[in-house]
Amino acid sequence: MTVRMGFVIITSRCIDCDACMVACRSENDVPLGHTRNWVKSSGVQGQFPRVSEMFQPGNCMHCDNPPCVSVCPTGASQKRSDGIVIVEDKKCIGCKYCLTACPYDARFSNSETGKADKCTLCLHRLEQGLEPACVQTCLGKSRQAGDLNDPSSVVSRLIAQYPTRILLKEVGTGPNIYYIDEAVPDIPDGK
Amino acid sequence: MELTWGLMIVIYLFTAGLSAGAMITSNLAFLYGGQEFERVSRWGAYLSPFPISLGLGLLVLDLGSPFNFYQLFLTLELSSPMSYGSWIILFFTLLSFGYLYLWLPQAYQKVGQTLQLERWKKRLAMLMPFLSIAVASYTGLLLNAAVRPIWDAPLLPILFLISALSTGVAAVIMISNLSPWKRARHKELHVLTKADAGLIILECLIILIMIVMGRSSSASESMAFSSLLVGNYVWVFWLLIVGLGLIIPLFMELMELKGKIPVKWVWPVTISSSFLVLFGGFFVRYVITYAGQTNSWF
Numbered sequence: 001m002t003v004r005m006g007f008v009i010i011t012s013r014c015i016d017c018d019a020c021m022v023a024c025r026s027e028n029d030v031p032l033g034h035t036r037n038w039v040k041s042s043g044v045q046g047q048f049p050r051v052s053e054m055f056q057p058g059n060c061m062h063c064d065n066p067p068c069v070s071v072c073p074t075g076a077s078q079k080r081s082d083g084i085v086i087v088e089d090k091k092c093i094g095c096k097y098c099l100t101a102c103p104y105d106a107r108f109s110n111s112e113t114g115k116a117d118k119c120t121l122c123l124h125r126l127e128q129g130l131e132p133a134c135v136q137t138c139l140g141k142s143r144q145a146g147d148l149n150d151p152s153s154v155v156s157r158l159i160a161q162y163p164t165r166i167l168l169k170e171v172g173t174g175p176n177i178y179y180i181d182e183a184v185p186d187i188p189d190g191k
Numbered sequence: 192m193e194l195t196w197g198l199m200i201v202i203y204l205f206t207a208g209l210s211a212g213a214m215i216t217s218n219l220a221f222l223y224g225g226q227e228f229e230r231v232s233r234w235g236a237y238l239s240p241f242p243i244s245l246g247l248g249l250l251v252l253d254l255g256s257p258f259n260f261y262q263l264f265l266t267l268e269l270s271s272p273m274s275y276g277s278w279i280i281l282f283f284t285l286l287s288f289g290y291l292y293l294w295l296p297q298a299y300q301k302v303g304q305t306l307q308l309e310r311w312k313k314r315l316a317m318l319m320p321f322l323s324i325a326v327a328s329y330t331g332l333l334l335n336a337a338v339r340p341i342w343d344a345p346l347l348p349i350l351f352l353i354s355a356l357s358t359g360v361a362a363v364i365m366i367s368n369l370s371p372w373k374r375a376r377h378k379e380l381h382v383l384t385k386a387d388a389g390l391i392i393l394e395c396l397i398i399l400i401m402i403v404m405g406r407s408s409s410a411s412e413s414m415a416f417s418s419l420l421v422g423n424y425v426w427v428f429w430l431l432i433v434g435l436g437l438i439i440p441l442f443m444e445l446m447e448l449k450g451k452i453p454v455k456w457v458w459p460v461t462i463s464s465s466f467l468v469l470f471g472g473f474f475v476r477y478v479i480t481y482a483g484q485t486n487s488w489f
Contacts, residue, residue, distance in 0.1 A: 094255020114255030
């Protein structure tokens with residue numbers, strides 16, 4: 001079966017330390033003012049003393065039907081055969097069409113290069129057999145990445161074991177970040 | 192999301208529509224009106240290349256990597272309206288300058304024989320309406336493809352087309368009225384004003400249907416349309432577009448058509464009604480471009 005790279009993010013394990021954002025910025029030289037990944041907060045929910053707050057990390061969803069790729073006028077935005085959505089800088093003219101087309105606001109215009117910028121799933125690290133920077137640094141092990149089509153991967157095992165949700169399902173982009181909100185006491189072994 | 196496409200894109204959308212509308216006005220006046228409509232055909236041809244040229248300049252300046260713009264013309268991506276749109280506006284703009292040349296007074300036509308040029312004028316006049324419709328409406332498809340609330344309204348290409356025609360006709364009315372040379376005759380203006388009034392009525396209907404469709408759609412969509420009706424864009428929508436851009440010029444045009452305007456007032460009324468149509472057309476592009484970005488799915 002073909003490789004389909006994606007993430008599982010366990011919101012119950014996220015403490016909003018933002019280390020993933022720092023690691024990504026440092027790993028990928030992301031200019032200040034924009035970020036390739038984020039942690040969103042639900043705000044305080046409920047009434048005192050029963051209050052809660054949920055943190056939802058995110059980044060490019062490496063969608064099955066990425067609108068950023070189909071609208072790109074020069075073919076700079078591409079979906080690789082392993083599912084990773086990338087921008088080929090040489091072809092990008094900075095028209096920002098992909099920024100408007102992404103319903104997750106996962107892209108931004110890089111002020112230094114003038115080109116569309118986004119999460120590459122740390123392609124350069126994967127090629128060296130390393131995890132993406134945000135995954136490696138995540139101290140709560142909230143972020144997991146891997147091949148969603150490989151049943152022995154951590155991400156597949158988590159998806160098999162826990163109920164998941166995806167964001168903006170109705171828009172039809174087929175995002176490849178699966179969110180788990182339940183408590184996950186142990187992260188399964190796997191690739 | 193923050194604003195990705197700003198005023199430069201709004202101006203491009205407006206100027207491209209204006210040029211396409213002026214071009215069709217000129218083509219149809221020439222093909223169906225002949226000598227009697229010679230002045231408006233001429234002014235349409237003289238006007239058409241310039242607004243879109245300004246718009247194209249702004250488009251390139253808006254790019255993050257402007258010197259890389261040629262990448263657009265190394266490929267044709269059929270899934271991207273911006274890709275085929277770039278080719279369309281390129282051909283339109285080049286041919287619109289050719290068409291302008293064919294309308295120049297003979298003394299300025301240094302290249303080509305008069306008889307041959309006349310033949311080419313007719314050929315171009317038959318081809319350009321198709322290109323103009325493409326220029327005016329592809330921008331609607333372009334926003335459609337980004338699948339955001341408001342931008343994904345299926346009637347958007349039609350709204351942009353009708354608004355483009357309306358602003359194009361209005362611009363021709365205005366310029367052929369302001370010029371001391373080759374000023375439009377009463378009959379020409381009457382037909383153009385009639386056409387513009389019809390287009391404004393059509394535009395009102397399309398806007399109404401878009402709002403009804405949007406409001407009865409998903410919550411995100413409905414919320415986005417609320418931002419026009421009662422939210423952030425309430426003044427732009429009701430005052431600048433509906434009031435000043437549609438209802439008032441429509442009323443003025445209808446009064447003109449019925450001959451209810453005293454003779455000494457006809458000229459200022461004609462100029463102001465066509466100005467208001469242009470004004471409204473600009474804010475239609477503004478509100479769609481901005482409201483589409485400040486609203487998103489939830």
